[in-house]
Amino acid sequence: MQQILSQAEWYERAKSVLPGGGFGNFDPTMFIREGHGSRVWDEDGTEYVDLLIGSGPMLLGHGHPEVLEAVAEQLPRGMTFFANNALGVELAEEICRAVPCADQIRYVSSGGEADMYAIRAARAFTGRDKIVKFEGGYHGMSAEAQMSLAPSRMVNFPQAVPDSAGIPEGVRAEMLIAPFNDPDYIRSLLAEHGDQTAAIIVEPLQRIIPPAPGFLQLLRDEADKYGIVLIFDEVVTGFRFAYGGAQELYGVTPDIATLGKIIGGGFPLAAIAGRADIMAHFDKAAVGADKWLMQLGTLSGNPVAAIAGLKTMEVLRRDGNYDTLRAYGQRLMDLASAALNKHDIAHQIVGDRTLFEIVFTDNQPQNYRDVFSSDMAKGAAFNKVLMQNGLFKSPGKTYPCLALTEDDFALAEAAYAKAAAAIA
Ligand SMILES: Cc1ncc(COP(=O)(O)O)c(C=O)c1O
Structure with a gap:
């Protein structure tokens, strides 16, 4: 049986057996205990809307019944x-x-x-x-x-x-x-x-x-x-x-x-x-x-x-699923943009509705150097507040999934508002 430990305790244990205390993928101080539908829970019991979805595979959400x-x-x-x-x-x-x-x-x-x-x-x-x-x-x-x-x-x-x-x-x-x-x-x-x-x-x-x-x-x-x-x-x-x-x-x-x-x-x-x-x-x-x-x-x-x-x-393959996924992505994009526009923060939504990120720059990036020269510090600060407010995501990508619910969009709206206010 897995012992119930805090994330900090797991991280201490991890450091002695894993280089850098992690798997090399993600912030090693975070430990995800479980995921259901559009949500994940960390080892401290904090619940998040999952916009990382395992870095892409869980497009249907976690634990799809079928x-x-x-x-x-x-x-x-x-x-x-x-x-x-x-x-x-x-x-x-x-x-x-x-x-x-x-x-x-x-x-x-x-x-x-x-x-x-x-x-x-x-x-x-x-x-x-x-x-x-x-x-x-x-x-x-x-x-x-x-x-x-x-x-x-x-x-x-x-x-x-x-x-x-x-x-x-x-x-x-x-x-x-x-x-x-x-x-x-x-x-x-x-x-x-x-x-x-x-x-x-x-x-x-x-x-x-x-x-x-x-x-x-x-x-x-x-x-x-x-x-x-x-x-x-x-x-x-x-x-x-x-x-x-x-x-x-x-x-x-x-x-x-x-x-x-x-x-x-x-x-x-x-x-x-x-x-x-x-x-x-x-x-x-x-x-x-x-x-x-x-x-x-x-x-x-x-x-x-x-x-x-x-x-x-x-x-x-079932009817409408790709339309739904695109509609969900668009909603997230719109919520993020509305929050940032409220504070006149220059940004670009970059990507596809099924996979995108917010980049703090004046023009749509065309290549790696354009993204590299964007305001990455602002991006990191924005992401940090999103995480603190219940959006689990990578620093460079937002992945919508088909399990998102109205509650998730409401939570995302509030998180985007807080993150925009924090960097304004
Ligand atoms: C475009 C692309 N190619 C290849 C890979 C590598 O896949 P894996 O992590 O399964 O080795 C990734 C992983 O994220 C990717 O995004």
Whole structure:
């Protein structure tokens, strides 16, 4: 049985067994005890409206009854087998039905792994090494993904800045870093390096920054021109922006998409989804030993995760759910804006109604540097007051979910009012 301790006591214990006292994800002094619907409770018993939703997966809210029932049915039948299982095939079929670029998928356990293998598959397919990545783009924790993810030192493009120690210099040399939403830069970069480039990897909406009109299509066209694999990182946007993800919403189909979060229904499951001729590189019999990409993982296609994902997706497919999610996001955006406008505080609501953040700046940010040069101290102060007033969220994102209630919107309105007054 878990002892009842305060958060401060848990943090003391955590510090001796976890570096920095935490999992590396979130403020390590906070310990969430449980979540139900749109709410979570910390170990001190404080209740919050959850606008973090596990950093994205819990789009239906915590403990959705149908997902719980499906998982409970599977648990006594077995939790993991390593071998193929039927639920994993059904989930793959549903992903291939939903996601335009997906002829086939390969399972992994986390979004970052999916990105790592997507990059490797692009290299195997093209026989080239260089990767174009956008400054500020988040693609997990692989060596390539750690290049210019959140640099505090701005260098000239296309130079990469590693955000992590322990990465060999050789990785940096293969990365070409570009500013998001700059078509001219991409054209000139690829005119020089296009024939050595294996992949362009991009979050179709980078963190919170929407693509400028035509930017994703430009990436599609340039990738086609040079025979480059276009990878959309849809770990966040998949099954959130639309049932078919950002590629459905924006009408641009990549060659590969990476998926995670929602497709595992709150359990560790992610996937690389792509064109059959690229996915063939996961099949030794199809491409031969030299072009084969070895990939396996203990929990790949885990049946508990698969049934949670299948049930989550079944609920999402029901009429009106995406309209509801967008309406909820819009309400939160409107409440935040109204509170800030009351005090004439310059701000931008940046993102999509299904995922956004408030940025304290005069103009809509187009890239990482625009966000970096916003008033981040004001953002941090605003967030702190939101947390103190019952909104549980990350410092950089607001995630609405389908379980939000009228009480939650009332609480959010009051919290936004207090936070705006505090920074006025
Ligand atoms: C766009 C994007 N890609 C990849 C990842 C990595 O996913 P995971 O944390 O499951 O490894 C994340 C995580 O938040 C993400 O936001």
